[in-house]
Amino acid sequence: MRQDLEVDGVSKRYGAQTAVDALSFSVAHGSFFSILGPSGCGKTTLLRIVAGFLTPDVGDVRIGGRSMRGLAPNRRPVNMVFQHLALFPMMTVGENVGYGLARRGAARAEIAGRVDAMLKRVGLPGAQDKRIDQLSGGQRQRVAIARSLVLEPTLLLLDEPLGALDLKLREHMKIELKRLQADFGTTFVYITHDQSEALVLSDRVAVMNAGRFEQIGTPQELYYDPRSSFVAAFVGANNRVSGRAMRVGEQDVELAADHGLVLRARMRGQIAAGQTVEAFVRPEAVDLARDASELSAAAQHFSGHVESLLFDGANSAVLVREERTRVDIRIALPQTGRFTDLKVGEKVAFGFESQHAVCFVAGDHGV
Amino acid sequence: MLLLVAPALVWLVGLIVLPHLELALISLRARVAPRVYELSLSQYRTFFDEPLYWHTFVRTAAMSILATICTLLIAFPAAWYIAKIAHGRAKSILFVLCLIPFWVSETVRTLGWMILLRESGVLPHVLVALGITAAPVEMLYHDTTILVGLVYTSLLFMVVPLISAFDSLDNSLIEAAYDLGGDDWSILRQIIVPHAAPGIAAGAVIVFMLTLGNYLTPTLLGGKNSLWFTEQIYTQFITRFNWEQGAAFGFLLLVLSTVIVWLGLKLTGQRFGDVMRRS
Numbered sequence: 095m096r097q098d099l100e101v102d103g104v105s106k107r108y109g110a111q112t113a114v115d116a117l118s119f120s121v122a123h124g125s126f127f128s129i130l131g132p133s134g135c136g137k138t139t140l141l142r143i144v145a146g147f148l149t150p151d152v153g154d155v156r157i158g159g160r161s162m163r164g165l166a167p168n169r170r171p172v173n174m175v176f177q178h179l180a181l182f183p184m185m186t187v188g189e190n191v192g193y194g195l196a197r198r199g200a201a202r203a204e205i206a207g208r209v210d211a212m213l214k215r216v217g218l219p220g221a222q223d224k225r226i227d228q229l230s231g232g233q234r235q236r237v238a239i240a241r242s243l244v245l246e247p248t249l250l251l252l253d254e255p256l257g258a259l260d261l262k263l264r265e266h267m268k269i270e271l272k273r274l275q276a277d278f279g280t281t282f283v284y285i286t287h288d289q290s291e292a293l294v295l296s297d298r299v300a301v302m303n304a305g306r307f308e309q310i311g312t313p314q315e316l317y318y319d320p321r322s323s324f325v326a327a328f329v330g331a332n333n334r335v336s337g338r339a340m341r342v343g344e345q346d347v348e349l350a351a352d353h354g355l356v357l358r359a360r361m362r363g364q365i366a367a368g369q370t371v372e373a374f375v376r377p378e379a380v381d382l383a384r385d386a387s388e389l390s391a392a393a394q395h396f397s398g399h400v401e402s403l404l405f406d407g408a409n410s411a412v413l414v415r416e417e418r419t420r421v422d423i424r425i426a427l428p429q430t431g432r433f434t435d436l437k438v439g440e441k442v443a444f445g446f447e448s449q450h451a452v453c454f455v456a457g458d459h460g461v
Numbered sequence: 462m463l464l465l466v467a468p469a470l471v472w473l474v475g476l477i478v479l480p481h482l483e484l485a486l487i488s489l490r491a492r493v494a495p496r497v498y499e500l501s502l503s504q505y506r507t508f509f510d511e512p513l514y515w516h517t518f519v520r521t522a523a524m525s526i527l528a529t530i531c532t533l534l535i536a537f538p539a540a541w542y543i544a545k546i547a548h549g550r551a552k553s554i555l556f557v558l559c560l561i562p563f564w565v566s567e568t569v570r571t572l573g574w575m576i577l578l579r580e581s582g583v584l585p586h587v588l589v590a591l592g593i594t595a596a597p598v599e600m601l602y603h604d605t606t607i608l609v610g611l612v613y614t615s616l617l618f619m620v621v622p623l624i625s626a627f628d629s630l631d632n633s634l635i636e637a638a639y640d641l642g643g644d645d646w647s648i649l650r651q652i653i654v655p656h657a658a659p660g661i662a663a664g665a666v667i668v669f670m671l672t673l674g675n676y677l678t679p680t681l682l683g684g685k686n687s688l689w690f691t692e693q694i695y696t697q698f699i700t701r702f703n704w705e706q707g708a709a710f711g712f713l714l715l716v717l718s719t720v721i722v723w724l725g726l727k728l729t730g731q732r733f734g735d736v737m738r739r740s
Binding site: 145147166167168172173174176177178180181182183184185193194197198241242245 | 631633634636637638639640641642643644647651652655656
C-alpha cells in the first residue's frame with residue numbers, strides 16, 4: 095500500500111512544553127485518517143507541521159514519498175481546510191475556488207472550466223458568482239473543500255472544520271464529508287476533539303494525548319479494544335472504576351474499588367497484585383434486569399436502585415446506584431422498550447461479563 | 462435622543478455652517494466704493510486670470526496627493542508590523558511612539574525641524590563632519606522638506622485606521638492563501654489590500670484633507686517658496702485685508718478637496734459611508 099503521509103520521529107517544543115513528542119506514523123493512500131485528542135494535546139501543532147506552517151525541531155515529514163524538509167506551505171502538495179474555513183470574503187465563490195489555479199498560472203478558460211466542474215461535483219453547480227456571505231454554513235464547507243481539492247493535492251488536511259456548525263448541520267456534514275472523501279479518493283487527515291466525528295468518518299484514528307499517540311487503530315479497535323486507560327476514557331461513554339488489583343489471573347484481574355465494589359475485568363498490559371488500577375465497562379455492555387435470575391449466569395451480578403433516568407432516544411441510559419458501595423453505574427437501556435416504565439428509586443439487578451470490562455494500571459498511558 | 466447630538470449640532474451649525482454661509486456671501490460681492498458692495502463673480506474671475514493663484518492651487522493639490530501617497534507607503538508596513546507582528550507590550554509601545562510627536566505643539570515641532578535642517582543647523586553640520594558634503598547645505602525651503610514635514614505630521618492619522626483594518630483581518634485568510642499557493646505579492650494584492658481598502662481610503666481622506674488645509678508646516682519649512690494655497694488665503698485676509706478675495710479662495714479650496722476626495726473614492730470603488738465607519 096502506498097503511503098501518502100509518513101511522519102518520522104517528529105518533535106516540537108515550546109519552551110519547556112513538548113507539543114509533539116517524537117511521533118512517527120503513516121497514512122495510506124486514499125484513506126481517511128483522524129487525529130483525535132482533547133484541546134491542547136498537540137494535534138493542531140502536528141497538523142501545522144505537516145502543512146508547513148511550523149518547522150519540527152527534529153524529524154521529517156514525507157508526503158507522497160518526498161521529504162518536505164525546507165519546503166514552504168505554498169510549495170507542498172498539501173492543502174488545508176481551516177477551522178473557520180477561511181474563505182476569502184472579498185472574492186466570489188468562483189474566485190475562491192479558482193484562486194489556487196490562478197496562482198499556478200493556469201489559463202483563464204482552463205480555470206473557469208475546472209471551477210465549474212468542481213462546483214458541480216460538490217453539489218453547487220453555477221454558484222460561481224455568489225458572494226461568500228450568501229452561502230449557508232454547509233455550502234461554505236463545500237466551497238472550502240472544493241477550493242482545496244481543485245488543486246488535486248496528495249493530502250487534504252482538515253482542522254476541525256465542523257467545530258463551528260450547529261449539531262444538526264454537523265451530523266449532516268459528517269455524512270457529506272465521508273461521501274466527498276470516498277468520491278474523490280483523496281487522502282484526508284482530519285483533526286478533531288469530537289470522538290463521534292472521528293469514529294463515524296475515519297478508516298483509522300490516532301488518539302493523541304500530551305504530544306503522543308495513545309493508540310492508532312480502526313474506530314472499532316479503539317472502541318472495543320482500547321490499549322490505554324486514556325483511550326478507554328476518551329473514546330465513547332464508559333464507566334470508570336478505580337481501585338486495587340486483588341487477584342491477578344492469566345487474563346483477568348479482580349479489582350476492589352476504593353469504595354468496596356469488587357469486579358473482574360480483562361487485563362491490559364502487565365498488572366501485579368496490589369497495584370492501583372482502573373477498570374472500564376461500557377454502558378451497553380451492562381445488562382439490566384428487574385430480577386437477578388434474568389441475567390446471564392456467566393456474568394458477575396450486582397444490584398442497586400435507579401438513581402436517575404437519562405432519556406435521549408437511542409442513547410437512553412439509566413444511572414444505577416450500586417446497593418452496598420453506592421457507586422453510580424451508567425447502563426444503556428435496550429431499544430426494545432422493555433424498561434420504558436422504569437421509575438427512579440426502583441430496585442434493579444445488573445451484571446456484565448468480565449471480558450466486556452477492561453483493566454489498566456492507573457495512570458498508564460499507552461501500551 | 463436628539464438631545465444627545467444637540468451640543469455637536471450647535472457646534473456644527475454655529476462654527477462651521479454659519480461662518481461658511483457668511484463667507485459665501487462675502488466671496489460673491491465686490492466693493493465698488495467705500496462701504497458700497499454689489500453682487501459679483503469678480504473674485505472668482507481674478508483667480509483664473511492670475512496664473513500665480515491657480516498655479517499655487519494646482520501645486521497645493523499635487524503636493525497634497527503626493528504627501529498622502531508617501532504617508533500611505535510609510536504607514537502601511539508600520540501599521541502591519543504593529544497589528545500583526547508585534548505582541549503585548551511591544552505593540553502598545555510602538556503605538557505610543559506614533560502618538561508621541563503630537564505631545565508637542567505643531568509650532569514647536571516644526572521649529573524643531575528648522576533647527577535640524579537650516580544651513581547652520583544640526584544635520585548639515587553632521588554631513589560635513591562625515592565628509593559627505595564639503596560645506597553646510599541649506600536643507601530648508603525645498604519641496605522635499607515640505608513633503609517630509611507633511612508626511613511626519615500625517616503619519617498617525619494613516620497608521621490608526623490601517624491598524625484597525627489589519628486587526629480585523631483573520632490571519633487564517635493569509636495562511637489559507639499561502640496554503641493554496643499564493644506568494645507574498647498576490648496575498649498583498651488580492652487579500653490584504655482589498656480587505657484594508659476602506660481603512661486605506663479613510664486614512665487617505667483624512668491625511669489629504671489635513672495636508673491640503675495645513676498652513677504652518679508648508680509655510681515654515683518652505684519659506685517664501687512654499688506657494689501653498691492656504692498661505693494665499695491668509696495673505697488675502699490678513700495682509701491685504703481683502704476678505705472678498707480670501708473668501709473666494711476658501712471656497713475654491715473647499716470645492717477642490719471635495720472633488721479630489723470624491724474622485725479618489727470613485728476610482729478605488731469605495732463608498733463614503735463605509736470609509737467613514739472605518740476611520
